Amino acid sequence: MATTLDFQQMLRGAALRVTRPRAAVLSAVHAHPHTETNSIIGAVRRDLPKVSHQAVYDVLHALTAAGLVRRIQPSGSVARYESRVGDNHHHMVCRSCGLIADVDCALGEAPCLTASDDSGFSIDEAEVIYWGLCPDCSAAGNS
């Protein structure tokens, strides 16, 4: 489990000034992967009750721009944030309850980053969303 000190170090490593809201937001995103903004605001306010919505939005923007968090937004969902960055992983989304799970990038014969035709692009990211039903929802549907 990362500590406040780790989060301060991550901010410094990304050349961001260390502020309490930044460390708190980073910590909330680490603790709750694929969280939406409102839950992040709730988590941050447990430590810093006076922090404004706008402040949290601004921090999320800065952290995303600095590459410390990744923003994902499956269609039909609000923006969500996670701290697992830089590994080109993908997501599975449940059509019924909206649950999101991580999926590692396909490896081996046809990794995701090897496009069947790259049109001359040098590709550095592939964003794949697998849609379906999570175990709970498919169990509920079958009973």
Ligand SMILES: [Zn+2]
């Ligand atoms: Zn589900």
Ligand SMILES: [Zn+2]
């Ligand atoms: Zn993820």
